Amino acid sequence: VESSIPEPQREAWKKYSATGFKSKDDFQKETVRHIETTLARSLFNCDEKAAYSGTALAFRDRLIIDWNKTQQRQTFADQKRIYYLSLEFLMGRALDNAMLNVGLKTAAKEGLGELGFRIEDVIQQEHDAALGNGGLGRLAACFLDSLASLNYAAWGYGLRYRYGIFKQEIENGYQVEIPDYWLDFNPWEFPRNDVTIDVQFYGWVNKYTDDEGKQITSWQDGEIVTAVAYDVPIPGYGTATVNNLRLWSSKASAGEFDFAKFNSGEYENAVADEQRAETISAVLYPNDNMDRGKELRLKQQYFWCAASLHDIIRRFKKSKRPWKDFPEQVAIQLNDTHPTLAIVELQRILVDLEGIEWNAAWEIVTKTFGYTNHTVLPEALEKWSVPLIQHLLPRHLQIIYDINLYFLQQVERRFPKDRDMLGRVSIIEESQPKTVRMAYLAIIGSHKVNGVAELHSDLIKTTIFKDFVKIYGPDKFTNVTNGITPRRWLHQANPRLSELIASKLGSYEFLKDLTLLNKLENFVDDKDFKKEWAEIKYANKVRLAQHILSATGISVNPKALFDVQVKRIHEYKRQQLNIFGVIHRYLAIKNMSAEERKKLAPRVSIFGGKAAPGYWMAKTIIHLVNKVGDVVNNDKDVGDLLKVVFIPDYNVSKAEIIIPASDISEHISTAGTEASGTSNMKFVLNGGLVIGTLDGANIEITREIGEQNVFLFGNLSEDVEDLRHNHFYGNHQIDPELNKVFDEIKKGTFGDEGAFSSLVSAILDHGDYYLVSDDFNSYCKTQDLIDETYKNQDEWVSKSITSVARMGFFTSDRCINEYADSIWNIEPLQVKEEAEVRSRT
Ligand code: OAK
Known part of the structure; x- marks a missing residue:
């Protein structure tokens, strides 16, 4: 390609081609130039916001610069690419991450200092990119970081929501939702106005035979909405790879914005059409682990899947390869079932538009897709109503029925005697109205299905998908235990701890190979090291205490647990x-003598998190936490022994302050319900201990770091069914201590x-589905054990160091390598520039 450009032109380009700054001076020059010209500000009106910009x-x-080169390199290499389709990317802030990944944070810190700014204040000006709800979205963000850091040719595809997850305020103890408009200034995205794709909705299906006798199926007369690409660069750590996250924004198609209407004076109608189109990418649905089945959500899903697939195919077609090579060039990973329509859309493109025979097309489809399941909760499994799909995507519904037909025929041949099997595994649920079970469609259309932690991957094989294991055999199902990026969750969030570790290990290489942390075990008895370790935790707690004071007005003692x-x-x-x-503890303190109180370790109970706006019980829990806080925090008998804090608006950037400051964190889901959890990994990596149930990744964390370093409690997942049964048939006594708690609430x-009766009666009157009363006693006893253990600070710090040393497994780098190996069949691209040493600080 390059040689087709005449020599003199190439020379001229090369001479002026941007190289990027590498020193403090160049950084200052570039920053001041942007402030003065791009932003039209000066020394005299440059505030922190402008300094950030x-x-x-x-x-x-x-x-x-690296992004362009990466894209060129990947195009020339002509290798397989990974496409990660996710409706959520919970990225958080980008600046700190960019500085650390290109290895120029120190230069920026000094440079900004000389210009009169503290780098911490500048970093804090950035608005979080909060295009996600929780675990699923943040996992996608960690994966992008690892994919780039490991030099995989990978793209993320998502939606560019105008409003991310809402901002949470607390008024009189209640959650209030505020819209999160985050795009007023976003330097991290590049609108690609020339990269657009028209997406069709509604319309009807025309089947006919053309003049040459060919059967034609055409989906026509639909409404067209245009997808416009916005690209976000994703830098890898200590490498020249900068991958791409492509987010689609919806707008009225040029044809659709009705100039006839416009000219005939129907201005308002023309504008209304435009607004309707823009609504598609306007807002992230704020439900975590909960399916609501709203039409606009289905529109979002198809809009995003169609745009992404057409984009991927356009790129594939440039290689001029035959269609059968598609799965060798393209791996598409479905982040839960939200992008399942991509399976149907690819089959439609191959059969209807490319004229490929059904079976050959279906082979291409199934070789291309992999599906990750992130929950077993029934209320989170997506089911779309058949009439709704019929209306919005008539051709896709036909294809779904055909996929189902061929699948069921295959099942019937294999299991002629199992008469209920067909009904159980059918993609179509015979309910009123009929629904499409998206998880089943995702399984049938993929070559691999994975869960996100060992227990979870076992559970999907033995419960919700067990028939599919019979049909396809166990090899189609696999486990890839989640991971987190140590760049953001250790190096960026806890720079002092990262520095201390580097000083002992001799380099920052552990950030690229987290298993190197195991060398820390050599220092578990090193007095000076332990002292520094404890000091860093304390400093992080002081920082969090300051945040708590400014966000809630509550003053907490950083010496408390x-x-x-x-x-x-x-x-x-x-x-x-x-x-x-916490209420139980409060009552206990009230009943203690002065002597007993002296012996108790002071505690601060810190809560944070958003409730889905329509989730009444969750909102009631927030309300109760705040009301308990009001009482406990103002009780003179209690003083510093117990404080209860609800930190408003928990998000990624708050997590970066909260996680490094924890002594104990709670991962206490009913066994078998939390697919993995990923914050458990973040807390332990930052030297916090955990209290947890035998659920999700807690189990593997325990295996890695040792049982003596985890506070486990509660019933096991295999007992859950029987326990629920006992509640139902009245064979269950409520723990007397829990009853006292309820009495206090009732008083x-x-x-x-x-205000709180629904919480209490869920347990007393409605079967206690989440087994709170079954686990209460063991939970409280384990909390007492934590009090005792915390008194021996030396032992506590040893546990903390040992745990960190053994966390190597939980890096998302390991996790991505497993996906690459067992699902995508792809190797990283070699990057020469990697040899160029980056300072990495
Ligand atoms: C959200 C919406 C629908 C289905 C699942 C989710 C979700 O966030 N699941 C979470 O995924 C995380 C990443 O795999 C897991 O760590 C959490 O346990 C799981 O709840």
């Missing part, structure tokens, strides 16, 4: 168990008891 623009320029539970609020995650435990100690 200038810095971000300078780093953005720096990234673009910080007990943290931050995650989406959900009954299955059991924040109610935690707050009942009105925490305000109007009616």
Whole structure:
């Protein structure tokens, strides 16, 4: 390609081609230039916001150079690419990450200092990119970081929501939702106005025979909405790879914006059409682990799948390869069932538009897709109503029925005697109205299905998908235990700990190979090291205490044990168990003598997390936490012994402050309900200990770091069914200590008891589905054990160091390599520039 350009032109380009800054001076020059010209500000009106903008623009320029080169390199290499389709990418802030990944944070820090700014203040000006709800979206963000850091040729595809997850405020103890408009200044995205794809909705299916006698199926007369690409550069750590995250924004198609209407004076109608189109990518649905089945959500899903697939195919076609090579060039990973329509869309393109025979097309499809399941909760499994799909995507519904027909024929041949099997595994549920079971469609259309932690992967094979194991055999199902990126969750969030570790290990190489942490075990008895370790935790707690004071007005003692539970609020995650435990502790303190009180380790119970706006129980839990806080925090008998704090608006950038400051974090879901959990990994990697049930990745964390370093409690997942049964048939006694907690709530100690009656009666009257009462006693006893253990600080710090040393397995780098190996069949691209040493600080 390059040789087709005449020599003189090439020379001229090369001479002026951007190289990017490499020093403090160049960074300052670029930043000041952006502030003065791009932003039209000066020394005299440059506030922190402008300093952030200038810095971000300078780093953005720096990234673009490597980004362009990466894209060129990947095109020339002509190898297989990975496409990660996710409706959520919970990225958080980008600037700090960009600085660290290109190895120029120190230069920026000094440079900004000389210009009169503290780098921490500048970094904090950035608005979080909060295009996700929780675990699933944040996992996608960690994966992008690992894919780039490991030099895989990978693209993320998502939606460019105008509004991310809502901002949470607390008023009188209640959650209030505020829209998150985040695009006022976003230097990290590049609108590609020339990269557009027209997506069709509605219309009807025309089947006919053409003049040459060919059967034609055409989906026609639909409404067209245009997808416009916005690209976000994803830098790898310590490598020249900068991958791409492509987010689609919807707008009225040029044809659709009705100029006839416009000219005939129907201005408002013309504008209304335009707004309807733009609505598709306007807002992220704020439900975590919950399916709501809204028409606009289905529109979002198809819009995004269709745009992404057409884009992928356009790229594939440039290689001029035959269609059968498609799965050798393209691997598409479905992040849960949200992108399942991509399976149907690819089959439609191959059969209807490319004229490929059904079976040959279907082979291409199934070789291309992999499906990751992220939950077994029934209320989260997507089911779309057949009439809705019929209306919105008539051709796709036909194809779904055909896929189902061929699948069921195959099943019938294999299992002629199992008469119920067909009904059980059918993609179509014979309900009123009929629904499409998206998980079944995803399994049938993929070559691999994976869960996200060992227990979870076993559970999907033995419960919700067990018939499919019979049909396809066990090899189609696999496990890839989740991981987290140590760049953001150790190096960026906890720079002092990262530095201390590097000083002992001799380099920052552990950030690329996390198993190197195991060398820390050599220092578990090193007094000075332990002292520094403890000092860093303390400093992080001081920082969090400052945040708590400014966000809530509550003053907490950083010497107290910080007990943290931050995650989406959900009954299955059991924040109610935690707050009942806190009330139990409060009552115990009230009953203690002065002597006994002296012996107790002071504690701060910290909660954070958003409730879905329509999830009443979750909102009630938030309300109770805040009301308990009001009482406990103002009780003179209690003083510093117990504080209860709800940190508003938990998000990625708050997590970066909260996680490094925890002594104990809570991962206490009903066994078998939390697919993996990933914050458990982040807390342990930052030297916090955990209290947890034998659920999700807690089990593997325990295996890696040792049982003596984890506070486990509660019933096992294999007992859950029987326990629920006992509740149902009245064979169950409520723990007397828990009853005392309920009595206190009913007495009105925490305000109007009616406000919390639903929480109490879920347990007393409605079968206690999440088994709070079954686990309460063991939970409280384990909390007492934590109090005892914390008193021996020396032992505590040893546990902390040992645990960190053994966390190597939980890097998302390991996880991505497993996907590459067992699902995508792809190797990383060699990157020469990697030899160029980057300072990495
Ligand atoms: C969200 C919407 C639909 C289905 C699942 C989710 C989700 O966030 N699941 C979470 O995925 C994480 C990443 O795999 C897991 O760590 C969490 O346990 C799981 O709840």
